[in-house]
Amino acid sequence: xxxxxxxxxxxxxxxxxxxxxxxxxxxxxxxxxxxxxxxxxxxxxxxxxxxxxxxxxxxxxxxxxxxxxxxxxxxxxxxxxxxxxxxxxxxxxxxxxxxxxxxxxxxxxxxxxxxxxxxxxxxxxxxxxxxxxxxxxxxxxxxxxxxxxxxxxxxxxxxxxxxxxxxxxxxxxxxxxxxxxxxxxxxxxxxxxxxxxxxxxxxxxxxxxxxxxxxxxxxxxxxxxxxxxxxxxxxxxxxxxxxxxxxxxxxxxxxxxxxxxxxxxxxxxxxxxxxxxxxxxxxxxxxxxxxxxxxxxxxxxxxxxxxxxxxxxxxxxxxxxxxxxxxxxxxxxxxxxxxxxxxxxxxxxxxxxxxxxxxxxxxxxxxxxxxxxxxxxxxxxxxxxxxxxxxxxxxxxxxxxxxxxxxxxxxxxxxxxxxxxxxxxxxxxxxxxxxxxxxxxxxxxxxxxxxxxxxxxxxxxxxxxxxxxxxxxxxxxxxxxxxxxxxxxxxxxxxxxxxxxxxxxxxxxxxxxxxxxxxxxxxxxxxxxxxxxxxxxxx
Numbered sequence: 001x002x003x004x005x006x007x008x009x010x011x012x013x014x015x016x017x018x019x020x021x022x023x024x025x026x027x028x029x030x031x032x033x034x035x036x037x038x039x040x041x042x043x044x045x046x047x048x049x050x051x052x053x054x055x056x057x058x059x060x061x062x063x064x065x066x067x068x069x070x071x072x073x074x075x076x077x078x079x080x081x082x083x084x085x086x087x088x089x090x091x092x093x094x095x096x097x098x099x100x101x102x103x104x105x106x107x108x109x110x111x112x113x114x115x116x117x118x119x120x121x122x123x124x125x126x127x128x129x130x131x132x133x134x135x136x137x138x139x140x141x142x143x144x145x146x147x148x149x150x151x152x153x154x155x156x157x158x159x160x161x162x163x164x165x166x167x168x169x170x171x172x173x174x175x176x177x178x179x180x181x182x183x184x185x186x187x188x189x190x191x192x193x194x195x196x197x198x199x200x201x202x203x204x205x206x207x208x209x210x211x212x213x214x215x216x217x218x219x220x221x222x223x224x225x226x227x228x229x230x231x232x233x234x235x236x237x238x239x240x241x242x243x244x245x246x247x248x249x250x251x252x253x254x255x256x257x258x259x260x261x262x263x264x265x266x267x268x269x270x271x272x273x274x275x276x277x278x279x280x281x282x283x284x285x286x287x288x289x290x291x292x293x294x295x296x297x298x299x300x301x302x303x304x305x306x307x308x309x310x311x312x313x314x315x316x317x318x319x320x321x322x323x324x325x326x327x328x329x330x331x332x333x334x335x336x337x338x339x340x341x342x343x344x345x346x347x348x349x350x351x352x353x354x355x356x357x358x359x360x361x362x363x364x365x366x367x368x369x370x371x372x373x374x375x376x377x378x379x380x381x382x383x384x385x386x387x388x389x390x391x392x393x394x395x396x397x398x399x400x401x402x403x404x405x406x407x408x409x410x411x412x413x414x415x416x417x418x419x420x421x422x423x424x425x426x427x428x429x430x431x432x433x434x435x436x437x438x439x440x441x442x443x444x445x446x447x448x449x450x451x452x453x454x455x456x457x458x459x460x461x462x463x464x465x466x467x468x469x470x471x472x473x474x475x476x477x478x479x480x481x482x483x484x485x486x487x488x489x490x491x492x493x494x495x496x497x498x499x500x501x502x503x504x505x506x507x508x509x510x511x512x513x514x515x516x517x518x519x520x521x522x523x524x525x526x527x528x529x530x531x532x533x534x535x536x537x538x539x
Contacts, residue, residue, distance in 0.1 A: 041062060099392055396434060
């Protein structure tokens, strides 16, 4: 039996409703916010950098850094919210508001006061003698190249890894600098073992995400959705039986003589008085009408239509809350020194899980008077929104470093004139880049949202929640086990797992997406190498 769940609108309809051409005020507003934020940051930065630093370098570095954050929003953030929009849980504008609060909040609150200047340690710059000026050019070229590749991927609707993009950019510009300056064997700078781990992640990430998502959604379909479908069909049969019962007795009543109608009406009145009280038995009823109606009522109660929702949804929500709490505590807030013991972390997670279980159970019970399909849609929609919000906070606190790391390194060199292994991240930079994430989501995120939300497979709240929860579980397990994975690839794998469970996966679209994953690092490296050569000519 096919499981169904209402879908008021899809990502395709949402993007049509929120078409860019019909939202000139929104476009203008976000453009002004982005430009004004960047201008204010440059004004602040001119007072932050050293007196001998080059203002043109600050301007260009800010442009490249904000451009990178803009494209992270258009690809990575859009990928995170694709399932929510595709399922009809959020519109584009609602997703934008959630992203504005949680992405920027994650960046500012937990983005970290310091960051590594070279992401993932994939390039060992100590192998060659790098001047501070050349170091800045490496990072600028990497930012620009990664941003260009992400913009291309976003326009094509391909969700790709921003981490792999910036790594490719740094590798390309660093190796190019080695060749341009005549260094001995510049390829020795590259930690090829880590490049191999990236290659492993192309297969491992979607495979793990797809496996967990497939198993989880199959269980959700069997334990909740299929039970609901069967209960809905049984209730529909009862509704038809009530109509037939009423019409049959109405026709029978009309065939009675006038004296019989008076007598039967008296019996109906006495039965109506009896059923107002709970303490009666079916033998206490005189009329066939009320006796048969009582049988139908008892059959309806025996169906217990909301049993699957009451039994399993609170448990599912509690598990999701535990995973999100772990993600926020161990990943989203890892840059904040909370000084909380592991035991206290476990207690916090336990309290969150228990509170969510009780709240969802009460919520499900309060929805008993609503239709089963509507209740299912609303409950999974709420859970999906919370999952998306948790993802957004964790994303804002972690993946923004793909833009902030290289930019903070440039800013630190401009201020101190030296190269350090870590660099301070000023709060204005966190705010500026957080705003750029949201602006990028609005302007160029629609194609990626459409890919994740509807093009790979159709989504509804229960499948969207299953995909997001599965991705969160795999990200946390991979972090604990130290597996080389990409959160972007994991989420796409989770979406494919939903498609496999529903036997409706668009493998034709997945082929160019998979190719884009493989090409990401070398493409960003090639553009970065060319950009570095041009920057050295100009500066």
